[in-house]
Amino acid sequence: MRGELTAKGRATRTRIVEGAAAVLREKGAASATLDDILAHTSTSKGQLFHYFPAGKDELLVAVAQFEADQVLEDQQPYLGCLDSWEAWEQWRDVVIKRYEAQGDQCPLGSLFLQIGRSTPGTRAIVIELLHRWQESLAAGIRELQAAGLLPADVDADVRAAALLAAIQGGVSILLSTGRSTHLRAALDQGIEDLRRAGRAAV
């Protein structure tokens, strides 16, 4: 064998990552044990440490990367093409739907505060996710400006940062209270204010 991993090996590895992600969402990164993950993925200790020699931390980083990619992917195709108010509304709906379905189990939320603090790897992943997310929002705002739907003096980056914070906060509150009212309020208000910024200047 030349490569490090055979097809079977790769399949097992991804099975572990995806299964671990599910378990972590359900139980939180703190209380989820390797045995939980093994049981849920029908694998053994041997396999887990075969694919993740550094143990739990390495696995958690892999899961974090997987979840981070997932977050943005779930918002497509809307997030990538926010060039009209309709697109923004649709995107809003997707975000709310996604997080409402998720309920109080957040893929990154647990990693956010638990591993993110300790291992620099996860922290970098979260930072990159936030950055890409914000960039997409800023790009959307600029598209609105290009389309003449929004005046040029609106600061796309600051607006995007505020919107991102609003979403994060809404999700955060959803996680602690189980209610999505704040996420809705934050998104609705954010988009509405963006619109108002357009009308006010025009």
Add this chain to the structure above:
Amino acid sequence: MRGELTAKGRATRTRIVEGAAAVLREKGAASATLDDILAHTSTSKGQLFHYFPAGKDELLVAVAQFEADQVLEDQQPYLGCLDSWEAWEQWRDVVIKRYEAQGDQCPLGSLFLQIGRSTPGTRAIVIELLHRWQESLAAGIRELQAAGLLPADVDADVRAAALLAAIQGGVSILLSTGRSTHLRAALDQGIEDLRRAGRAAV
């Protein structure tokens, strides 16, 4: 002795709670051990379980309550008297200052996702904190309306919810990235949009 706790006892109890709070902020609720707390507060196992018979969970709930009270207290006197735009700006400054000083250690953040999920007690505390916080913001908006600085058709509750989400998100991002730019953007944008809502309608 009549009461359950003597003066000395009460002093020790609060020493444990406050010391535990410090340790939890520093290490996170997951990785902080009872021994850490004991070392930091110069107490012994015997004392800890004397004052918190149910063990770690009970202590964590006490810490959560303590921290929650602290959060709102730190924002006084501004939060209690948001009757002018100046008051809002000052409040904004206090919030940013507080969380910037805190850096990436959040008192409730760790409890938010870690204990809040598992024990219903902590969850209730967080929910109550958010509720009181939001009520204060809503009250402030209504004071602006009463003072004629804001039109009556602004929905105080939705605005307050959005603002609260913005703050939470800003703090959340501050925790994961170490940068306060989003918190600033969220607060500035939130207050600015509130002002704009006033001007637009008038």
Add this chain to the structure above:
DNA sequence: ACTATGGTGGACTGTGCAGTCCATTTTCGG
């Protein structure tokens, strides 16, 4: 002073969990 109750210290225990190790089976190149 003495005695009951509360406060304090720390050794001890049990367990849950990450991580190790090796024996066995499967896969793949030649």
Add this chain to the structure above:
DNA sequence: CCGAAAATGGACTGCACAGTCCACCATAGT
């Protein structure tokens, strides 16, 4: 086929940590 490398299963180890237990000290009421 056959040998080597990869994949798999699971018993075993060690330890960190929550929680127990009990012996000793301090204080307050009579």
